[in-house]
Amino acid sequence: LAKTTQPISMDSYEGQEVNITCSHNNIATNDYITWYQQFPSQGPRFIIQGYKTKVTNEVASLFIPADRKSSTLSLPRVSLSDTAVYYCLVGPRSAGNKLTFGGGTRVLVKP
Amino acid sequence: DSGVTQTPKHLITATGQRVTLRCSPRSGDLSVYWYQQSLDQGLQFLIQYYNGEERAKGNILERFSAQQFPDLHSELNLSSLELGDSALYFCASSVELGQGDYTFGSGTRLTVV
Numbered sequence: 001l002a003k004t005t006q007p008i009s010m011d012s013y014e015g016q017e018v019n020i021t022c023s024h025n026n027i028a029t030n031d032y033i034t035w036y037q038q039f040p041s042q043g044p045r046f047i048i049q050g051y052k053t054k055v056t057n058e059v060a061s062l063f064i065p066a067d068r069k070s071s072t073l074s075l076p077r078v079s080l081s082d083t084a085v086y087y088c089l090v091g092p093r094s095a096g097n098k099l100t101f102g103g104g105t106r107v108l109v110k111p
Numbered sequence: 112d113s114g115v116t117q118t119p120k121h122l123i124t125a126t127g128q129r130v131t132l133r134c135s136p137r138s139g140d141l142s143v144y145w146y147q148q149s150l151d152q153g154l155q156f157l158i159q160y161y162n163g164e165e166r167a168k169g170n171i172l173e174r175f176s177a178q179q180f181p182d183l184h185s186e187l188n189l190s191s192l193e194l195g196d197s198a199l200y201f202c203a204s205s206v207e208l209g210q211g212d213y214t215f216g217s218g219t220r221l222t223v224v
Contacts, residue, residue: 032210032211034211034212042215042217042218043113043203043215043217043218044203044215045113045215046212046214049212091211093210093211099213100156101146101153104153
């Protein structure tokens, strides 16, 4: 599976937009990009998944440039409850069995 | 509530003992995955079952084993426990073999003393 690199931590303030960029230079043709959110002592929660261009749901947007070597998770107007660790994962959707989590990005939202 | 149920939520046991963690997947999901999360290792994939059959193994120790029963619930058995086995153990499930959108349970916190 493609290796990912994302910032260890980010600070933000309530109401701001948070953008977390993930690098995945060796992404394969059949790889998808998936983001998870994890609160302390809870299981990760699926946020969004995409292959190329832009994907948006009620929680976040995912921007993927044409070369797909990076992706950016955008969280609009964050609140204190968005404080969590965010994981970027890259792999084929058919893999199923080896969803590999890296270190994630610890986002702290301040009042 | 994610729909994935893990029991017990907390478990404290002594070194050398054996414990069983239980997971009931979300209704309709056929795949079950087990993950271990410790402070120094992050989230590590252990093993996957699909409709009762083992599909993949990750970094699972020989002291650990798992199975998925006909009703699709799964159990993770940890034996000869060591202090280093203290961690959060998560179960996740997905429809079929998964498309990357797993549903995780709230985990079992195991403390080995």
